[in-house]
Amino acid sequence: MLRFLGRKTMKSEKSVAGSTSSNLSDWSIGSIARIITRLFQFVMGLTVIGLYAQDLVKAKSAHKYADPKWVYAVFCGAFGALTSVVFMLPLVKSWIFFGVDFLIFFFYMVLFGIFGKMYMQENPEGNKGIIRMKRAAWIDMVNMLLWFGTAVWGLCMFFRARKERGRQSVV
DSSP states (O other), X not given: OOGGGSSOOOGGGOOOTTOSOOSGGGSOHHHHHHHHHHHHHHHXXXXXXXXXXXXHHHHHHTTOOOOHHHHHHHHHHHHHHHHHHHHHSTTOOGGGGHHHHHHHHHHHHHHHHHXXXXXXXXXXXXXXXXXXXXXXXXXXXXXXXXXXXXHHHHHHHHHHHHHHHHHHHHO
């Protein structure tokens, strides 16, 4: 069922871990693009953590409860950042796990829905907290689009690999 996992069917996903040369000319354009995209997802995940965690710290220092919306936001940022680091590794064919990308896309879509509804229509009137949360909602949207892009790319690569595997079994 998963025989294609061991094959190097996709040019953009070939691993360079076993090569003796360490220069970038051994890497394909697809591999470099994947690493840059995953690095950007990592940085954006850390940004989400930084934007929302400071409100959790303020609530804890004021001996108030942690609002589940902010806890969910920090979870989304942490899960996205951790996943992007794993998918950045050269030995991981991240396109196989396009379902995880879709799941994280869904998480960020819900997050953008929650905070977009709360803050997008809000008039900040100089309130720096509201301005920060409006910016955080836009960051959530960027994350949502990034994860959607990698999910669709992974889905396309998955079907392309299946098509190539089908052609190889006929010949």
